[in-house]
Amino acid sequence: xxxxxxxxxxVQGLTKRFGGVTANDAIDLELAAGETHAVIGPNGxxxxxxxxxxxxxxxxxxxxxxxxxxxxxxxxPYRRAARGLARVFQVTSIFKDxxxxxxVAIAAQGRLSHSYAFWKPAEADEGLNTLAREALxxxxxxxxxxxxxxxxxxxxxxxxxxxxxxxxRPRLLLLDEPTAGMGPEESRDFQQLLLGxxxxxxxxxxxxxxxxxxxxxxxxxxLAGGQVIASGSPREVQGNTQVREAxxxxxxxxxxx
Amino acid sequence: MTAALVVEQLLNGLQLGVMxxxxxxxxxxxxxxxxxxxxxxxxxxxxxxxxxxxxxxxSGSFVVGLALSVATCVLLALAVEAIAIxxxxxxxxxxxxxxxxxxxxxxxxxAASIWGTEPQxxxxxxxxxxSVRLLSGVQYPVLRLAVTAFGLLVALALYLLVAHTxxxxxxxxxxxxxxxxxxxxxxxxxxxSFTFALGAALAGFAGVITGPLLAVxxxxxxxxxxxxxxxxxxxxxGSIRGAFVAxxxxxxxxxMGRFLLPAWFGYALGPALASMAIYILMAATLLxxxxxxxxxxxx
Amino acid sequence: xxxxxxxxxxxxxxxxxxxxxxxxxxxxxxxxxxxxxxAILATSLNLLVGYTGLVSFGHAxxxxxxxxxxxxxxxxxxxxxxxxxxxAILAAALGALLIGALALRTSGVYxxxxxxxxxQMLYYVAVGSxxxxxxxxxxxxxxxxxxxxxxxxxxxxxxxxxxxxxxVLFACSRVVRSRFGRVLRGIKDNERRMQSLGFDTYRYKLVxxxxxxxxxxxxxxLDANLNAFASPRLFHWELSGDLLIMIILGGLGSIAGAPIxxxxxxxxxxxxxxLTKHWMAIFGPLMLLVILLHKGGIHALxxxxxxx
Numbered sequence: 001x002x003x004x005x006x007x008x009x010x011v012q013g014l015t016k017r018f019g020g021v022t023a024n025d026a027i028d029l030e031l032a033a034g035e036t037h038a039v040i041g042p043n044g045x046x047x048x049x050x051x052x053x054x055x056x057x058x059x060x061x062x063x064x065x066x067x068x069x070x071x072x073x074x075x076x077p078y079r080r081a082a083r084g085l086a087r088v089f090q091v092t093s094i095f096k097d098x099x100x101x102x103x104v105a106i107a108a109q110g111r112l113s114h115s116y117a118f119w120k121p122a123e124a125d126e127g128l129n130t131l132a133r134e135a136l137x138x139x140x141x142x143x144x145x146x147x148x149x150x151x152x153x154x155x156x157x158x159x160x161x162x163x164x165x166x167x168x169r170p171r172l173l174l175l176d177e178p179t180a181g182m183g184p185e186e187s188r189d190f191q192q193l194l195l196g197x198x199x200x201x202x203x204x205x206x207x208x209x210x211x212x213x214x215x216x217x218x219x220x221x222x223l224a225g226g227q228v229i230a231s232g233s234p235r236e237v238q239g240n241t242q243v244r245e246a247x248x249x250x251x252x253x254x255x256x257x
Numbered sequence: 258m259t260a261a262l263v264v265e266q267l268l269n270g271l272q273l274g275v276m277x278x279x280x281x282x283x284x285x286x287x288x289x290x291x292x293x294x295x296x297x298x299x300x301x302x303x304x305x306x307x308x309x310x311x312x313x314x315x316s317g318s319f320v321v322g323l324a325l326s327v328a329t330c331v332l333l334a335l336a337v338e339a340i341a342i343x344x345x346x347x348x349x350x351x352x353x354x355x356x357x358x359x360x361x362x363x364x365x366x367x368a369a370s371i372w373g374t375e376p377q378x379x380x381x382x383x384x385x386x387x388s389v390r391l392l393s394g395v396q397y398p399v400l401r402l403a404v405t406a407f408g409l410l411v412a413l414a415l416y417l418l419v420a421h422t423x424x425x426x427x428x429x430x431x432x433x434x435x436x437x438x439x440x441x442x443x444x445x446x447x448x449x450s451f452t453f454a455l456g457a458a459l460a461g462f463a464g465v466i467t468g469p470l471l472a473v474x475x476x477x478x479x480x481x482x483x484x485x486x487x488x489x490x491x492x493x494x495g496s497i498r499g500a501f502v503a504x505x506x507x508x509x510x511x512x513m514g515r516f517l518l519p520a521w522f523g524y525a526l527g528p529a530l531a532s533m534a535i536y537i538l539m540a541a542t543l544l545x546x547x548x549x550x551x552x553x554x555x556x
Numbered sequence: 557x558x559x560x561x562x563x564x565x566x567x568x569x570x571x572x573x574x575x576x577x578x579x580x581x582x583x584x585x586x587x588x589x590x591x592x593x594x595a596i597l598a599t600s601l602n603l604l605v606g607y608t609g610l611v612s613f614g615h616a617x618x619x620x621x622x623x624x625x626x627x628x629x630x631x632x633x634x635x636x637x638x639x640x641x642x643x644a645i646l647a648a649a650l651g652a653l654l655i656g657a658l659a660l661r662t663s664g665v666y667x668x669x670x671x672x673x674x675x676q677m678l679y680y681v682a683v684g685s686x687x688x689x690x691x692x693x694x695x696x697x698x699x700x701x702x703x704x705x706x707x708x709x710x711x712x713x714x715x716x717x718x719x720x721x722x723x724v725l726f727a728c729s730r731v732v733r734s735r736f737g738r739v740l741r742g743i744k745d746n747e748r749r750m751q752s753l754g755f756d757t758y759r760y761k762l763v764x765x766x767x768x769x770x771x772x773x774x775x776x777x778l779d780a781n782l783n784a785f786a787s788p789r790l791f792h793w794e795l796s797g798d799l800l801i802m803i804i805l806g807g808l809g810s811i812a813g814a815p816i817x818x819x820x821x822x823x824x825x826x827x828x829x830x831l832t833k834h835w836m837a838i839f840g841p842l843m844l845l846v847i848l849l850h851k852g853g854i855h856a857l858x859x860x861x862x863x864x
Contacts, residue, residue: 055752081754089752095745106742110753115735116763122738168753294665344848350665351611355804356847358797363840370834483676483793486669494665528684536677540658543670547661 006069008033008202009172014063016049023049025226026063031172036194036203038213041223042247047206048090050223051176054204055087056080068171081110084171090180090206092157096150100141100160103149104132107164135167139193155186162193166201173201179209191215214238222246261394266516267509272401274508275408279463280485281492281500282415283456289495290431290452293342294350296357298460298485299478300364305330305461306473307368310377319382323465330461334454342453361479369475376472379465404466411462412501419497428452484511487535491542493549502550511535562858566812573819574718577711585710586782591822592714592721593778595815598802599728600771602814605803607732608764609744610660613796614671617655617678618648618769620791622776624682627694627786631687637700637707641777648773649766651678656765660758672793679791693787700781707781717778721815724771729811731767740764801843807853816854 011029015022024046031037041047052058054065056077065073072080081087095103102123108131109115109122122128136142139159144152149160158178165173179187191212197203198216207213213220213234220237222230224246230237237243280302287295308329313322341360345353385403388396419425427448431438439445464478471477488507492499514534519527542550576588597619604610625644634640659670688694699707707713731737739760742750750757780786789795798821806817824842828835 076751077748078751078754078756081752087752089749093746093749093752095742095749097745098741102738106738106750107753109735109738110750110755112735115739115755115760117735118731118737119734121730121733122735123733125735164753288665294668341844348847350668351605351800351804352847352850354611354613354668355797355800356844359801359840359843359847361840362836362843366834366836366840370837479793483673487673490666490669490673529681532680532684533677536673539670539673543658543661547666 005032007031008035008068009204010064010066011054012064012066014050014053014065015061016046016053016058017061022226024053024060027223027226027228029221029228029231031202031204033171033202036198036205036216036218038205038207038217038220039223040207040210040213040220044225045223045246046226047177047223049226051087051090051174051206054174055085081168085174086165086168086170086172087174088158088161088165088176088178090176090178092154092161094149094157094160094164096148098149099146100149100152101129101132101136101145103160104135104163104167105129108132108135108167111168131167132163135163138166139163154181158182158190159193162197166197171202173197173203175203175205175207177206177208179207179212187212259394261392262516264392264395265397266512268397268401268405270509270512271505272405272408272508273512274505275405275412276463276467277481277485277488277508278412278501278504279408279459280481281488281504282412282497283459284482284485285489285492285495285497285500286428286452287456288489290428291346291449293346294353294357295342295453295456296354296482297337297360297364298357298456299480299482300361301330301334301457301460301478302464302481303368303473303475303478304333304364305464306379306468306477307372307377308461309465309468310372310379310473313379323462326465327458327461331454331458334457335450338450338453343449346449365475372475374475376474379468379473381469385469400469404470407466408463411459415459415497424451484535487539489549491539491549493552496549496551499549499551507535507538510538559859562855565858566816569819577714582710585714587822587826589710589714589717589782591819592717593775593782594799594802594818594822596721596724596778597772597775598799598806598814598818599724599811600768600775601799602803602808602811603728603732603740603764603768603771605800606808606810606813607737607744608740608761609747610761610765611668611800612659612671612765612768613668613793613800614655614659614673614675615768615772615799616791616793616795617671617675618652618772619776619779619795620675620678620682620786620788621648621651622773623780623786623790624688624694624776625773626700626777626780627688627696630696631694635698635700637702640700641774644777645770645773648776649770651773652766652769653762656762656769660761660765672796675791675796676793679788679793682788682791688786691788693785693789696780696784696786699784700777713781717782720774720778724774725811725815728771732811736760736763801846803853804850805846805853807855807857810855810859813853813855820854 007030009029009031011027014024014027016024027050039047039050049058053060056075060073064071067080067083067085070083072083095106098106105128108128133142133145136145139162141156141159141163144156152160179190182190187209194212194216205213205217217234219232220234221228222237222243229246230240230243280298284295284298287293305326308326309322312325313319316322316325337360341356345356381400385400388398389402391397419428427438427443431448484507488500488503491507492503511534515531518531518534521527522530573588573591577585601612601615604612622644625647626640629640629643655671655674659667659674662670682688683691699713701707702716705712705716707716732740739750739755743757743760747757776790779790802817802821803814804817805820806815807813825839828839
């Protein structure tokens with residue numbers, strides 16, 4: 001019997017109560033390094049709360065979150081980010097007054113042990129600039145490097161967000177409904193991008209678009225009513241009657257396969 | 258240090274607390290409902306007192322003067338809201354702070370032009386002069402008791418308005434979730450004007466009734482305003498209940514502090530500590546509860 | 557006006573100001589010295605407001621701490637600028653550390669009100685302190701001495717202050733473009749995002765707050781020297797408000813904005829107060845108009861930028 005490698009992310013009994021409402025109820029989740037794991041569920045299932053708890057924006061009522069063997073349950077967002085968690089926000093959250101390049105450069109700067117450097121101009125820092133340009137190239141935005149980020153299109157914002165996450169060489173990429181608001185063609189392009197990322201990154205994907213989910217996920221966890229109702233390979237989840245019931249009335253287009 | 262003296266100071270603290278509540282209630286409502294920070298709030302306190310000084314003299318009656326002064330404050334507030342304040346609602350807090358700060362200059366200068374820089378005095382109404390024996394050895398000025406009582410009455414009226422009327426329900430809803438109230442089709446412009454005028458009325462009222470106790474001069478609004486801010490911070494922005502509890506707390510701490518601290522720490526250190534007492538209280542509250550004692554839900 | 561043209565115009569104005577001592581008119585020398593002092597103060601506050609997005613309404617606290625450090629040391633016979641000015645900076649920095657550590661746990665309106673409250677607290681302490689003359693403040697016997705330089709001479713003092721101003725301006729321009737400055741600008745743009753990128757934003761804000769406070773302390777010490785007088789008014793929120801207006805007037809988005817605003821404010825104040833006794837009644841609404849229309853201040857006007 002061989003020892004199982006330590007999972008990169010372990011969520012144990014994660015619960016969040018808001019007054020009388022239990023938004024997340026004893027959620028268990030496990031991600032191995034290199035895995036692409038999708039979390040799906042109908043509206044109101046508790047996905048948003050789960051993401052907020054994982055990123056550290058809200059503290060759980062009960063349960064644990066362990067990232068890379070370290071208990072991060074009570075850590076504020078900036079410390080989880082420093083431990084390798086990169087979050088791509090559902091509603092784009094970039095620095096609109098900075099240039100596209102500077103957005104990524106500042107993300108790269110976050111990897112430095114500290115930024116208490118008061119003299120040399122940041123924009124002349126070639127180390128950061130090179131990393132930033134490379135990340136922009138990976139997502140296909142390198143031509144827009146000098147444009148103010150606020151002028152980019154919605155889809156380009158998405159790409160920028162991904163570049164900002166990638167430049168940090170994250171251990172865990174947390175994608176929060178990345179295809180929200182995308183048309184079919186944009187979603188297909190995005191799917192291609194994700195397929196490329198899948199090879200080098202561990203991804204936790206919160207998603208609504210089933211096409212994307214079934215195309216790239218190695219394993220899927222299904223939330224409904226704040227609880228995990230199913231977890232397993234895409235095939236297992238597709239065949240699960242509870243899952244079908246939970247989605248009754250919703251647009252549950254099963255992906256090919 | 259006698260028991261009588263302590264009782265007297267406690268009553269003074271209570272009176273200050275009630276006055277602070279009247280100031281803070283307006284501030285916290287305006288912030289809670291309109292997300293608007295108004296530094297010129299203290300000006301209504303000052304103007305209320307000035308109006309009263311003139312109107313009481315003109316009418317010969319304290320009550321008539323009081324009513325007319327508050328009415329004038331309301332009219333002035335409505336005018337100021339329509340001309341200047343309204344344009345700042347959509348701006349960020351920096352602009353609101355500076356915009357209302359500029360208004361203080363204007364009001365102070367206009368008041369100085371009309372009433373001069375010498376202090377005005379509002380005579381104590383005959384009915385409220387003299388002192389009364391509360392307990393053995395405790396003689397307390399009727400005027401101060403009346404001010405406290407009057408203030409509590411208004412506080413009660415405000416409570417009834419906010420808790421038991423439809424308008425009050427809108428106010429509470431607006432303080433908790435402004436956008437929701439707008440979505441319900443309520444005439445937001447009217448609600449804002451009303452709230453602003455209500456705040457000014459409360460501040461003006463406080464100015465009038467403390468008039469007989471203190472000199473009426475240009476600039477008396479600002480010290481009250483600062484302490485009212487401390488009350489709002491401690492009580493929690495948007496919360497009337499918080500403002501009431503915090504106001505009494507601050508009134509008592511400030512009064513008792515100025516009374517006890519010099520006695521305990523001598524006259525070198527005591528007064529300085531006394532000046533700092535309520536701010537230390539504020540700092541302590543912030544460490545324990547950064548959102549204040551009774552934070553209203555923010556929308 | 558194109559940006560290049562604006563820079564030349566500003567440089568010319570600066571040269572003109574630096575040449576004022578040649579006129580020999582003490583009144584104008586003092587006026588321009590005052591402009592430089594306030595330019596330092598406004599620049600220090602601009603680091604917080606314009607670059608970090610922290611609206612502090614209590615910056616006067618650190619100006620007062622700097623000024624009263626000069627007074628306190630003066631009362632004990634210490635008059636050397638080499639000792640007194642660093643002491644003023646240190647006192648202000650310490651005050652900023654204490655106030656900032658508490659105030660920065662809040663944000664938005666709370667932060668504005670708390671910084672205001674703490675500064676006023678210091679004001680009341682100063683007013684209540686008999687040792688320092690209470691309401692009347694403290695007169696200094698003489699200005700501090702800078703080695704062999706006798707700063708009681710207006711022209712000499714003028715150039716020392718001007719040199720300090722230029723040094724502060726240059727240092728701040730480096731800081732805002734540095735990696736640290738970039739973090740501050742990021743915090744102003746989107747603090748939540750900065751946190752998700754791994755930055756401990758509280759700590760960076762605190763460092764900025766202390767830095768700004770230290771510079772304000774230096775300005776306060778220079779003001780005390782200029783007037784040979786330390787008054788509680790230097791703690792008063794009116795000063796805090798004036799500094800904020802200077803920044804808006806000059807333009808938030810640039811380092812040059814604060815000094816421009818300080819100069820414009822002081823000149824305007826001088827002109828208006830010489831016209832009428834009731835100049836405040838005009839000044840108030842005028843400032844309100846500036847607030848309503850500012851769109852980037854004077855600097856934006858010059859540089860032809862269109863920002864709100």
